[in-house]
Amino acid sequence: MSYPPEIASQFDIPDLEKDKLVGEVIRYILFKTEQNSGCPIRREELTQLITAKGYKQRNFPSFVIDEAKSKLSSIFGYEMRELQRSRPSAAANTGRASQSQQSVGDAKSYIIISKLPSDVYGKFVEDKSSVHLSGLTFVVIGIIHLAGGKITEENLWHHLKRLGLHENEENHPKFSNTKQALEALVQQRYLQKEKVNGPEGNIVHYELAERALDAPIYDKIKEYVAQMVQKDATPLEYD
């Protein structure tokens, strides 16, 4: 692969080496995504992958990451979406002037998302055996969204129980351990969890994290929830 001369000249590194490094970054992203079930990959990890090989040139990691992004798109049809890590609102507000719930993040991370149209994805790509996970994700995000973006653990499980999911269930036919299934959403950065000191002791809160707040996803969730709520509220109008 040949790089634009004005960019290639910035770094005194042969194209072959750059190609190899870009390939390694892509492989890291693919394999890591598989290993951690889609949890965001910190930019720091990718940077370290590059600098650990002795490439200390300024802006070189950014160049390689951008190239990897481009190839993931052209070869695989994946978008390498950048997320900004959000902090729990309680932590953001402590001892400081009040902040919006989505406080400024302090770390970039990446997820890969298919760029295929949703109908094509649904028909040819979606793994039907794991749709229950998507369903759980949608339901949990929807509940927290309707709760204003933040909910206590107790309240969340109260709603999930109504859907047949119990907090201490370890042998659910689809999710096995339901608590772990919820925890996975925290790892994948759809949710963030925080313990808050309250009058009755520590209370765990869940709120939406950067992946759920990412515009395309958040907008879709709002749209679907609105459709469902509207349908429930006005059933006769559909006749």
Add this chain to the structure above:
Amino acid sequence: MAALSWRHHTLIQSLLSRGPLKEDDFASIFSQLTVKNSGSRKQQERKLFNEYLKKINAEFSCVQLELRACRNQYDGHVYYGVVNNVEDDQSKLGTKYTVPQIAFYKGIVEAIIHDAEGEGCIYNTAALNIRLESQVHGATDSQSQGGAVQIPPAFKNFSMSQKEKTLDQLVNDQWLCSTPEGKIGIGVRSFLDLRSWFRTNEVPSCEVCNEAAIKPVIGMLTLPLYRVYSKGYLFFGSRLSGLAQLCPNEACNVRLHSYCLEKKFSGQRGEKVCSGCGTQLQGSTVKAELVEEITNADVHLQNSQQAESSRKRSRRSNREANADIDDTGDDSSLTSATMSKTKRVTRSSGRLTSSCKCCFSANGSLADFVVRCWMTSI
């Protein structure tokens, strides 16, 4: 080369997301994506299909992946998947299995290979009774000089219930399979990458098809753990199919798959003799129908893998330049054991230079056409 289109991306993502797909399913996806005229001839569609694969693999080369086909030796179906070509630090990440789980998997595969019945599968109970300690290099070596071999606590404490869960997971993920008789066999994913493993371990190839031809393994065959990390590599002894033959002459390195033997000498008069030393070869017991079926599959795989040979030549020259190919720095004891034991059970590994005359596929596995399969679920 022009960028891949959304159709290529769909094919790739379907394999990554859904795992190895049966040929019919994959072909169906392809047809739905590409066929414009319902009257397209099958031959044209096949040609287009091969072009798609070729284009995808050309792009994949920069990330050391490959889209290939493979035959499941249990049901005979051909599967397509994406396979990892290189064992590196990145690919070692690509597994959710823990070290004891991988050791357990290895133990199962070895048990299948060494099964006295040679059926290519073992009972569930036999799988559950596999001891992980046997996967630690030197742990069962009676020749060891009395030095204590450290068995990791995780190996010792790997409970029966963990084994059961792991076995279910491995079957679910298609690393192993559950046969109709309720036994445990090798899964589709495990069939994949045999070629790459054979290439790396210099397993001699079949004289006819250049696929690796493995005789029944005698003694402990250890599988490098890191192979499984890449979700592709698995070694399979020919006892699964019983279709590989060595030349009866001990000094001769020629080996052939039984069906290749049949194909080579079909229609020829006279005795079947080894092309290397002239020793008379035993006849194959492979049915004619299977030979024909495999021949037809040969043609397809040959068409889709012509690029493989150039990559293979380039890798071979790299391998010769880098004498130590076993330098993973991870589980090196198992790795070196594998290398040495592989060399012991195979003959001289010097004959990896023959190009495919028949099926022209990469380092094959056994008698069937191994293709690769890869990691899934993105």
